Amino acid sequence: MRLAIDVMGGDQGPQAIIAGSARAAVEHPHLELILFGPHQQIAAELSRLPQPLAAATSRLVVRDAPDSVASSATAAWALRNGQATSMGHMLRSVAQGEAVAGVSAGSTAALVALARREVGMIEGISRPAISTAIPARRGSRCYLLDLGANVDSPAHRLVDFALMGAAMAQCVDGTVQPRVALLNVGAEATKGSASVREADRLLRQRAGRDAFVYHGYAEGGDVFKGQLDVVVCDGFVGNAVLKASEGLTSMLVERVQMAFESRLSGRLASLLAKPVLKRLKQELDPVRYNGASLLGLRGIVVKSHGGAHADGFYYAIHRALQEVEHDLPARIAGRWQASSL
Amino acid sequence: MRLAIDVMGGDQGPQAIIAGSARAAVEHPHLELILFGPHQQIAAELSRLPQPLAAATSRLVVRDAPDSVASSATAAWALRNGQATSMGHMLRSVAQGEAVAGVSAGSTAALVALARREVGMIEGISRPAISTAIPARRGSRCYLLDLGANVDSPAHRLVDFALMGAAMAQCVDGTVQPRVALLNVGAEATKGSASVREADRLLRQRAGRDAFVYHGYAEGGDVFKGQLDVVVCDGFVGNAVLKASEGLTSMLVERVQMAFESRLSGRLASLLAKPVLKRLKQELDPVRYNGASLLGLRGIVVKSHGGAHADGFYYAIHRALQEVEHDLPARIAGRWQASSL
Known part of the structure; x- marks a missing residue:
């Protein structure tokens, strides 16, 4: 091979x-x-x-x-x-x-x-479409797509993302019925851009035709909750969320480190905090550690x-x-x- | 009053x-x-x-x-x-x-x-427009707007956000020359949606007319780097970034806590880790602790x-x-x- x-x-x-x-x-x-x-x-x-x-x-x-x-x-x-x-x-x-x-x-x-x-x-x-697995609660992962290959995605393309993401979760991770959601600014049907609302309508129409469960709208924080396998959004949004998450993770790890160093003696801090923080940073840096798939x-x-x-x-x-x-x-x-x- | x-x-x-x-x-x-x-x-x-x-x-x-x-x-x-x-x-x-x-x-x-x-x-x-101050590196803060009052913002509205954000950083925080950037999927001029590229052109045209420095494009992670005072984006994007940041922060704090608890004895963990983590969580939860302004x-x-x-x-x-x-x-x-x- x-x-x-x-x-x-x-x-x-x-x-x-x-x-x-x-x-x-x-x-x-x-x-x-x-x-x-x-x-x-x-x-x-x-x-x-x-x-x-x-x-x-x-x-x-x-x-x-x-x-x-x-x-x-x-x-x-x-x-x-x-x-x-x-x-x-x-x-x-x-x-x-x-x-x-x-x-x-x-x-x-x-x-x-x-x-x-x-x-x-x-x-x-x-x-x-570009997708990567984002680390979520309870050791689970959530595929987010698109991450920047497409900006201004029309509704039918968001539906394509849902189908591709579900196929990936099913085939590669063996998730029998992937839980798929559409990223929006709120859970209510009246919210969001026209393309997201139209994609929601199209995905509801497909219910039963696909081997995944469409969960409706998700908000940005739901990516990390461990209750969804695939979250779909336009590439501009996904890219902003992914890069913000990378930036926030590295800032948080730095802050946790500083906070512990200021409270613990240097030796104690390195013994206790550093190994934990290092592993954490690795686990949480999705693209750096998993790669992103072009689907x-x-x-x-x-x-x-x-x-x-x-x-x-x-x-x-x-x-x-x-x-x-x-x-x-x-x-x-x-x-x-x-x-x- | x-x-x-x-x-x-x-x-x-x-x-x-x-x-x-x-x-x-x-x-x-x-x-x-x-x-x-x-x-x-x-x-x-x-x-x-x-x-x-x-x-x-x-x-x-x-x-x-x-x-x-x-x-x-x-x-x-x-x-x-x-x-x-x-x-x-x-x-x-x-x-x-x-x-x-x-x-x-x-x-x-x-x-x-x-x-x-x-x-x-x-x-x-x-x-x-809705805006809140996001905690960034070195104790600084970055105003992000819009956070969801407007979806599908045309270029002129993104320019409005830039002017309002800059006014807020100047008046409320006393930042003499706020550093303002436009959120995009990359720093290159050819990237991004049509409205973002047009807003970039409009903001460059204004150079010198406003009391702020326009820095061009920023990526999602730049919000946390402490080098920008205002980051401007459509409300759909800002809402996704803000809510993802909230969700990620609470997941990270939980994980840090679990990681320390698994390494330290219960008593040591509560003495050392819990107060640090509690303060951290408060500092990093922007909207919960600052409120969001309607501008x-x-x-x-x-x-x-x-x-x-x-x-x-x-x-x-x-x-x-x-x-x-x-x-x-x-x-x-x-x-x-x-x-x-």
């Missing part, structure tokens, strides 16, 4: 991505990873890998791609210039069936635009957080492997066919 | 609101509070006030208003039936100049709709969090008094006049 990896575009440079890839290779003995990027740079990083990661280098195949997509690249730039980049090569490897899935930490806008063109969309779905494509593409270190990139690969195991694109395509009958 | 208080509509019932009002009366010896609601119920609560709150009852004036607005009331319901409610009476007291400001913990949708009709808008502003009205109206206990309602009154002290509506009206010249 082969995965395609774009080694460029992450904030931590190729080193973190290559180390994360090596960890995946060590843990999955039948996995081969094709590393797309500047040959010499990758070779140099590979030669520096410590044991036990170095033992996996034979299954890390270098494929020279000297050009790369800047982390600030726009969709328009990528569509004009992206073909020859490491990201473009990685996506074609997925499109041509050489690799079963692809992972990149590069520009989200570029990745969405290029993936749509190179990998193509499932029939009936016009644009990819609606004919192939599997996962976006790692741009700021991910080796472990974060490893988790994005892990996410891609889960989607491969459950053949997610085929399952989503099957839903669309069934739904259009 | 008189304030008008709607004692109905809060999740904790009139008791919390009356206790919060009594605390404000105790702390401000020249303040009189007019309590609008069912006479007998208020009188019963007043007679049960403990000392030192009971000492202020002579400055808590009961004004009978038997009808009330349900916490789930819609704007349409309020416009049809709201006139005779405690909320309607409270707003008319502000509109007629009997009270210098009004506070309610009732339905936001009803309060916005009724306040617009009863108190009226500043010339040039079509609808109220753009001819008078001062503050919305207390529906779930606020007595202290939370007291802080909402405190917020109203700060706006009275700086004559916020007149300052905003002045900006609009200057701006339309």
Whole structure:
């Protein structure tokens, strides 16, 4: 089994991505990873890998791609210039069936635009949606989508998000009847934008036709309550909620740390508080630790957080492997066919 | 100086609101509070006030208003039936100049709709915006608006939010040159919805005409970084961000507590962790502890969090008094006049 990896575009440079890839290779003995990027740079990083990661280098195949997509690249730039980049090569490897899935930490806008063109969309779905699992109460998780691939989403696209999110929760996590809700400013039927109210009407009409339970409207805080499996919103809203949550989590962890340090002696604080806080921060940083899935494509593409270190990139690969195991694109395509009958 | 208080509509019932009002009366010896609601119920609560709150009852004036607005009331319901409610009476007291400001913990949708009709808008502003101060890094705060009074805000309304937010940071907090940003899905000029990009263009055109610094785009996480004084967005987005932040904060505080309790003995945990966590939770719960301002009205109206206990309602009154002290509506009206010249 082969995965395609774009080694460029992450904030931590190729080193973190290559180390994360090596960890995946060590843990999955039948996995081969094709590393797309500047040959010499990758070779140099590979030669520096410590044991036990170095033992996996034979299954890390270098494929020279000297050009790369800047982390600030726009969709328009990528569509004009992206073909020859490491990201473009990685996506074609997925499109041509050489690799079963692809992972990149590069520009989200570029990745969405290029993936749509190179990998193509499932029939009936016009644009990819981005989703990640947000950690919620009682150890549960809630898929939030879209996270920024689509702004100003019309009602029918919000319905697509609901179907794709439910398919993911069902196939990948084995949730038999995912609980799906539509993000709104309140639970009342008269509230919200026209597209959200229309999407609500469309989802109610579908009741019984889909293998998920539509719960109606949810508010921002419901994402974390552990009572929903999928929360659907326009990409502008989802992006704002996700990034606010990341920013708030890091501020809160910092404040908790400061509060304890001011009350406890330095030694006691480091013994008691630091390990707890470190684990907490990791658990709660959703994209950094899970990767975000591009849904609606004919192939599997996962976006790692741009700021991910080796472990974060490893988790994005892990996410891609889960989607491969459950053949997610085929399952989503099957839903669309069934739904259009 | 008189304030008008709607004692109905809060999740904790009139008791919390009356206790919060009594605390404000105790702390401000020249303040009189007019309590609008069912006479007998208020009188019963007043007679049960403990000392030192009971000492202020002579400055808590009961004004009978038997009808009330349900916490789930819609704007349409309020416009049809709201006139005779405690909320309607409270707003008319502000509109007629009997009270210098009004506070309610009732339905936001009803309060916005009724306040617009009863108190009226500043010339040039079509609808109220809701804003609250979000706690950010280094003890700073960031005003986020709109929080849900407006969905699908066109560009000119986002510009209004920027001007009102800046006026509030300047007048109430004394920030000489507030740093104002527009929430978007990324910092690049090509990203975002059409209305956000148009608002960005309009705000850049105004450069130098306003007494604030326009910083361009911000992402969701920037609200908490302590480098911005005002972040502007559509009410749907702001509502989702605010409610997600509330939900995340309470989940995080719970998790930190559980993490410490599992590592520390019960006694040590309660001694060390609980007081720190309690203070933290209070500091970080913005609306519950600060109240949210309705901006753009001819008078001062503050919305207390529906779930606020007595202290939370007291802080909402405190917020109203700060706006009275700086004559916020007149300052905003002045900006609009200057701006339309």
